[in-house]
Amino acid sequence: MTIERYCAPRTLDEALEILRAGPVSPFAGGTDLMPQSQAGRVRLAPVLMNLRRIEGMGGIAENDGVVRIGALTTMTQLMDSAVVRERLNILWQACDHFASDQLRNAGTLGGNICNASPAGDTLVPLLVLDARVELAQKPNGRIETRKLPLAEFLLGPGRTTRAPQELLSAIEIPLPAEGFYGAFFKLGTRPALDISAISIGLGALHDDGCLRSVRIAFGAVAPTAIRAARAEAELEGRLLDQDVIDAAVQAADTEIHPISDLRASGWYRREMVCNMLRRMLEDARSH
Amino acid sequence: MPARIDIAFRLNGVGKRASVAPETSALEMLREVIGLTGTKYGCGEGECGACTILVDGVTINACLMFAADCDGRDVMTIEGVNATPRGEALRRAFVEHGAVQCGFCTPGIMVQAWHLLESNPHADQATIQRGIEGNLCRCTGYKKIIEAVAAAEAVERGQTPVEQSREVQRG
Numbered sequence: 001m002t003i004e005r006y007c008a009p010r011t012l013d014e015a016l017e018i019l020r021a022g023p024v025s026p027f028a029g030g031t032d033l034m035p036q037s038q039a040g041r042v043r044l045a046p047v048l049m050n051l052r053r054i055e056g057m058g059g060i061a062e063n064d065g066v067v068r069i070g071a072l073t074t075m076t077q078l079m080d081s082a083v084v085r086e087r088l089n090i091l092w093q094a095c096d097h098f099a100s101d102q103l104r105n106a107g108t109l110g111g112n113i114c115n116a117s118p119a120g121d122t123l124v125p126l127l128v129l130d131a132r133v134e135l136a137q138k139p140n141g142r143i144e145t146r147k148l149p150l151a152e153f154l155l156g157p158g159r160t161t162r163a164p165q166e167l168l169s170a171i172e173i174p175l176p177a178e179g180f181y182g183a184f185f186k187l188g189t190r191p192a193l194d195i196s197a198i199s200i201g202l203g204a205l206h207d208d209g210c211l212r213s214v215r216i217a218f219g220a221v222a223p224t225a226i227r228a229a230r231a232e233a234e235l236e237g238r239l240l241d242q243d244v245i246d247a248a249v250q251a252a253d254t255e256i257h258p259i260s261d262l263r264a265s266g267w268y269r270r271e272m273v274c275n276m277l278r279r280m281l282e283d284a285r286s287h
Numbered sequence: 288m289p290a291r292i293d294i295a296f297r298l299n300g301v302g303k304r305a306s307v308a309p310e311t312s313a314l315e316m317l318r319e320v321i322g323l324t325g326t327k328y329g330c331g332e333g334e335c336g337a338c339t340i341l342v343d344g345v346t347i348n349a350c351l352m353f354a355a356d357c358d359g360r361d362v363m364t365i366e367g368v369n370a371t372p373r374g375e376a377l378r379r380a381f382v383e384h385g386a387v388q389c390g391f392c393t394p395g396i397m398v399q400a401w402h403l404l405e406s407n408p409h410a411d412q413a414t415i416q417r418g419i420e421g422n423l424c425r426c427t428g429y430k431k432i433i434e435a436v437a438a439a440e441a442v443e444r445g446q447t448p449v450e451q452s453r454e455v456q457r458g
């Protein structure tokens with residue numbers, strides 16, 4: 001590993017120009033890239049690019065019913081944001097379960113998404129919130145952006161559809177309707193500094209004993225964080241009674257593909273997803 | 288040719304220059320290049336908090352930060368924290384409450400506690416416990432550390448432990 005050049009561009013334009021010129025390892029907080037490169041799991045490119053100085057790639061703004069979050073926003077900044085706490089509370093809950101104060105101060109939302117860990121804690125609430133990612137590149141002298149649903153961006157552990165010359169510039173979240181209920185559950189062996197063994201996100205609107213606009217997502221039980229469309233369909237618009245909860249849990253069971261690793265066995269992950277989803281739906285009913 | 292990067296930043300209130308390799312961590316720079324060894328190397332991967340420093344007023348794990356990213360920023364280590372009134376109060380409280388055994392975790396915990404008390408000087412024990420959850424201590428069992436941090440604010444006001452316990456009894 002020989003790094004020939006280090007750069008810390010101040011504008012997105014400059015950063016994209018550097019990316020176009022050749023292989024670059026970008027980083028923001030460095031909390032994934034530093035340990036991964038030191039352990040030899042990731043080979044750094046000849047150019048190491050610090051994204052943190054890029055102006056206008058942080059900040060949280062709400063416009064026309066869409067919340068736009070700059071890729072450089074840290075977990076602490078998300079937690080300090082009133083719109084995140086009040087309107088996107090499920091994302092706030094996930095940040096609250098994230099590592100430690102030190103890591104929340106350094107780790108960015110863009111880094112969590114681009115690292116694409118199946119256990120990435122923000123991915124589950126972002127899937128529940130129907131988040132879209134914005135990618136920028138500069139192919140022929142002009143900045144071009146594309147937006148796509150997060151679910152299409154994630155391909156597998158550490159893999160996304162980001163092209164090497166692209167940067168993740170922002171995340172966009174349509175504001176959920178007033179009264180949107182969101183709950184995040186993370187299973188670890190201790191509250192702090194633990195990577196999720198499984199995680200579950202549930203979002204819905206209450207309507208007279210029924211749930212509507214139901215969205216369920218799981219972390220760490222498939223190659224990427226996933227939405228559970230069949231479980232959602234079992235719940236959508238139906239009276240939330242024991243039979244419906246049973247059917248949703250059974251559907252979820254068919255949608256997950258947990259593996260065994262040092263954090264948990266596949267069997268345990270499956271049991272926990274089914275039992276905790278059931279508990280979360282019962283909580284939602286009494287909410 | 289492997290690159291070297293010349294950076295300039297504030298370190299404990301004083302301007303500092305250093306020349307580092309791109310892959311160097313801020314922790315390695317502080318300890319090996321600059322020679323400030325108060326910041327400890329425990330795990331090197333973000334798990335233990337022994338390397339906690341302040342960058343632009345917030346705490347981070349120095350082992351996870353690229354040294355080059357210090358360029359232009361305001362860095363404070365245990366050596367700087369120690370020289371502040373709050374740092375001194377924390378140090379006295381740690382000694383008076385027996386919150387130090389082997390001492391390896393102490394610099395990191397003091398920096399993290401200092402940061403917590405900056406924004407929340409009257410933090411209760413539950414808040415302190417959450418605030419230092421990124422710092423591991425293999426010796427004390429945390430109880431005395433949490434008590435010491437809770438007592439630091441009173442120490443800063445100049446109270447002795449005896450006066451504090453009287454206050455608690457009266458309260």
Ligand SMILES: Cc1cc2nc3c(=O)[nH]c(=O)nc-3n(C[C@H](O)[C@H](O)[C@H](O)COP(=O)(O)OP(=O)(O)OC[C@H]3O[C@@H](n4cnc5c(N)ncnc54)[C@H](O)[C@@H]3O)c2cc1C
Nearest residue numbers: 028029030031032033099107108110111112114121168333
């Ligand atoms: C001890 C420890 C505990 C942790 N606990 C948790 C936890 O509880 N939950 C959790 O989800 N994660 C956890 N993590 C993982 C990590 O902290 C997070 O994934 C964090 O959000 C990464 O953000 P970063 O800015 O530090 O990423 P970086 O390390 O800077 O980058 C991560 C990856 O994304 C790329 N990248 C970053 N930003 C962009 C961008 N804008 N455009 C394109 N590519 C980009 C980088 O090239 C790199 O490959 C933990 C890590 C450690 C070391």
Ligand code: FES
Nearest residue numbers: 329330331336350
């Ligand atoms: S040495 Fe940095 S967290 Fe352990």
Ligand code: FES
Nearest residue numbers: 389390424425426
């Ligand atoms: S006193 Fe020994 S690790 Fe804390």
